[in-house]
Amino acid sequence: MAGELTLRVRNDTAELARVAAALEAFAAEHGLGDKDVFDVTLALDEVLTNVIWYAFDGGAEQWIDVRVTLGDLDLEVEVRDGGRAFDPLSVPAVDLALERPAEEREIGGLGMHLVRHAMHALEYRREDDRNVLTMRRRVSREEA
């Protein structure tokens, strides 16, 4: 049984709580487990935060389109924004080697590290002056 959730998100971090609530409601409706919901919410949060903080110039109101598609075996999240061309997959992976002191950790890459851990496949493309990031995660669903 498939399901889809679409959200139009304003470039304001205050929107993150609303996105999380919408995902939680969608998850409850479709029998998604707590861990899947938490991890997908985190991945989407990190991507949206990066877009909100870095994609746009000036203080104008901008919109980010989110589409969540649930299939039988996996969940796909697409984030589409009209900000400057930026491939989040080009952000270098954070070095989490224990011997490096905390001061040297690349905090900028931490968000994408969390995204890569939560989502099993990531793709970026630039399309019609938009950044389009697609993420997928294998999920388990409780029988209705």
Added chain:
Amino acid sequence: MQIAESRDGEVLVLALEGRLDAATAAAFEERLLARIADGERRIAVDAGAISYVSSAGLRVFLMAARRLAPPDAGFAVAALQPQVREVFDVAGFSSVLSLHPSLDAAVAALR
């Protein structure tokens, strides 16, 4: 996200409740910086009611640990919920921060 303060001897306890994301992390950071400016040197965060953390929130914990480095100061985090603790683990922060299962243990570690 709510922050409640209390004291346990020389340790300042900050009890956080709710989501710690890019919108709410700033308030946590401001409170920490304000209390450090006030002269606090041993701070424990009761994280039992934090339901969610993103990298924006993690940064604040790291900042606090740096600013309150031993031996003259200390920073400890207590009672992370399992799904929140996992974010710290994945980020590699569990080895850098002083994490404890209970507030009592966190406060004891700061004495």
